[in-house]
Amino acid sequence: MANGKFVAYYRVSTARQGVSGLGLDAQREAVTRYLNGGAWESVGEFTETETGKGADALARRPQLRAAIELCRKTGARLLIAKLDRLARNVAFIAGMMESKVGFVACDMPEANELTIHIMAAFAEHEAKRISERTRDALAAAKARGVVLGATGPANLKRNIQDRQRAADEFAANLARTITSYRTAGLTQRQIVEELNRTGVTAARGGRWTLGQLQRVLARLPSSIPV
Structure with missing residues (x-):
């Protein structure tokens, strides 16, 4: 005790x-x-x-x-x-x-000072890298002619395909981060809090919710614990 x-x-x-x-x-x-x-x-x-x-x-x-x-x-x-x-x-x-x-x-x-230091260093580094990759992916989509946010018939099919592709890429970029959090023993709710705390934005640029995290987890390989 x-x-x-x-x-x-x-x-x-x-x-x-x-x-x-x-x-x-x-x-x-x-x-x-x-x-x-x-x-x-x-x-x-x-x-x-x-x-x-x-x-x-x-x-x-x-x-x-x-x-x-x-x-x-x-x-x-x-x-x-x-x-x-x-x-x-x-x-x-x-x-x-x-x-x-x-x-x-x-x-x-159970986390000691060293564990917390390592987690903070990793989260800070990953937050920067994920933001950069997400920005690059959006710029590439725009260069392909995707009108972000447009819902007209001429652009709808292409937008759906690009959104699916971007969602898969976004999930893949997060795979290592999520794996490290799960290895550290964080629950899904704790992962949501940690992503928000470190400034990692969700797929559409906002704050994370449990539902958004679960949708990302559904796109990851089955070898990653959820």
Whole structure:
């Protein structure tokens, strides 16, 4: 059974979410489930309302800085409800590792700092490559004369064929990423969250949903676990 000192850190992305509690209750529940009645001593709880983006994540998160400092002073472990509440990019994870503060993501408690660092590096690299390949595929379709979004009779059949081809290519480009996430033990819902977190857009440029991921999985070879 888990034991020791802990500092809980929760983060919501907008002021509206911070006021409404959207997502905050779920994060607290995840931490409670992880503790599960163990011999833990709470030495602090911090809630961050983060707005906007920037290169320096810690500069935008005074509550996280305070939580890390309290962990240093007390020897406590930092608890985060979900991995995506902490792991934003490689540089940020590297900074956390250098802080010498132990942390646990309650949705992936078996993942250590090295595992998370590797996942962040891979996700950051793959997000860039997938975006580039998707942009190139759309440019190639346009060069073939496909009028994207057109539904007229003269263009309908060709558009359907090109959409099917583009969907197959898009799924193939994601195969390695999805395989790595499944190997790391992520569920389909966690994969959706990770794709959205790392900035990988869905086939039509929007955010991922579980249904969209399942349609991509249906186009992948049967050797890839779904």
